[in-house]
Amino acid sequence: MAFKLAHTDPQTKARAGTMTTDHGVIETPIFMPVGTVASVKGVHQKELREEIDPDIILGNTYHLFLRPRTPIIKAAGGLHKFMGWDRNILTDSGGYQVYSLSANRKIKEEGVKFKSHIDGSLHFFTPENVMEIQRDIGADIIMAFDECTPYPCDYQYAKRSMHMTHRWLDRCLLHLQKTPLSYDYDQFFFPIVQGSTYKDLRRQSAEYISNVGAEGNAIGGLSVGEPAEEMYAMTEVVCEILPEDKPRYLMGVGTPINLLENIALGIDMFDCVMPTRNARNGMLFTAHGTINIKNKKWENDFSAIDEMGITFVDKEYSKAYLRHLFAANEYLGKQIATIHNLGFYIWLVREARRRIIAGDFAQWKNIMVKQMDKRL
Template identity: 75%
Template sequence: MKFDLLKTDAATQARAGVVHTDHGAIETPIFMPVGTLGTVKGVHQRELKEEVNPDIILANTYHLYLRPGTDILEKAGGLHQFMNWDRPILTDSGGYQVYSLSANRKIKEEGVKFKSHIDGSYHFFTPERAMDIQRSIGADIIMAFDECTPYPCEYNYARRSMHMTHRWLKRCIEHFNNTPDRYGFKQTLFPIIQGSTYKDLRVQSAEFVANCDLPANAIGGLSVGEPAEEMYAMTEVVTAVLPNEKPRYLMGVGTPINLLENVALGVDMFDCVMPTRNGRNGMIFTANGSINIKNKKWEADFSPLDDAGYAWVDTEYSKSYVRHLFTVNEMLGRQICTIHNLAFYLWLMREARKHILAGDFATWKEKMVKQMDNRL
């Protein structure tokens, strides 16, 4: 993997660059749609490519390990072949499940014992096993195994967890370096910075991860319930430590405003379930604020879903019709809102990139944040 940093905004830390992988180039800043189970929910791959047009998508190691399992993925020739996707893929290592499945897991130095949310069976993930599974899945970018701590998190627990994540990272690196790439293309390992919302821990973790000298760096353990101001503060602390010549990935973030604020702090890559999950629940994001399409106020509004036309669904369907689809529990409504939201998120990142390259990102960002901070 190679990263070309093209420009840094003079008034902020926002950056425009290109990440080169064997499955294609990723222009940054970028939002990665989440395809946890090898599919972005409710969206055909053709629609994903033609309407949303992301440079990269994300899938989840834990869920793909459970279903369909690595045997099927290997027989298919890897996830790219299995789901018919020819662009880059990133896989989360399962570290987020250490956080989200807290009632069904037990952590120890060797690894994490999970109780499957599907059938109650037990499974054990070690850093080495997480590397092996991701090799089998065949993602272009694979994540180190870590513990994502909750918020709030007591200082001593956050410190112990951070040091264990660092030890696990060493094991991930060693095992990754001693195993071959699969399916004829190169895979790249990203390390993850932890430390909860404690500045000194975040600095320690960022320094440790930077010294590992991997091709990119990720920031984990944020967007887990902390106030947005805490997220921004921790991101700013970390990006001040990380090397400029490598891409930075902020995991699991966030709202459109979160994305722009973190782009301004020097983050290059994002993922979040929000545009798809909120879309399935009738919330759409626009440049002028968010809309709950299920509200009665849209019942007789026959204007287009979004005049801006980020995807074909925006001008093909009216607000009234999409509201009707939700009222009658028709899955098409959820699909329309999902496609709109994803297309809007990708548009927002590409507009940010244009303004970084043009040199007026700070002014544009402030205007966009004010516009989007509304409920319509």
């Protein structure tokens, strides 16, 4: 994978670059819409390509392993062909989903035994079989198997967990060398920095991960309920250590403000369910603040959903009409809101990139953070 830095903001650590894989160029900073089960909820692939237009989306190893099951994806020719998506895909390793199943899983050195949330069946994830599963799913970027610690987390637990994540990483790397590609394109591997909210552990983990020499690096465990200030502090510590010539991926983050603040700290890649999940609850993100479209104040507002929006829904439908759809529990309302929110996230990171290249990112970011913090 070729990663080239094009520009760095003179006042912050923000970067604009390009990543190139066999499925195309990814311009950074980038937000990856979450397509958990080979589908970005509520959005056709045609709308995803032509309206939202991301360079890369995310799939989930845990969910795809359970349903439709890896052999079916492999028989289809890989996830790209199975879901009709010809651009880049990243799969997370399932570590976060296993973490979220705290009542139904047991973590050991060998791996994690867990019960399916679908039918209660028992399964066992190891660093080795997670690499095999991701080979067969066929994403362009695949993640190391790690343990995501909860927040809050005591120091000794965080330390033990971090060292186990490092040992699991070594096993992932060793097994990848033995496991051939399943398809006729390359896959690229990202290890994950852990260490909870302890600076010394985060430094230690970032140094260990940096020494692996992988194609890119990720930061995990910072979207589990910690205050934003803790997230920013840990991100800053880690970005000081991770190599500048490799992309940096902050997993599971976050709000539009989180994106801009972390871009300023040197992050290149993001994913989060927030734009789609909040959309289904009637929350719209805009450059001027957040709209709760269910509020009665929008009942007679016939202005466009978002005059600055980049998708067709933003100007084709009014706030009053969208509010009506939510009041009537019409699924079209959720679809419109989802397309809007994803379009806004993609616009935000692309505008950030444009500002980094222009040299005025810092000033623009500070204005945007204040505007987006409003409730309209």
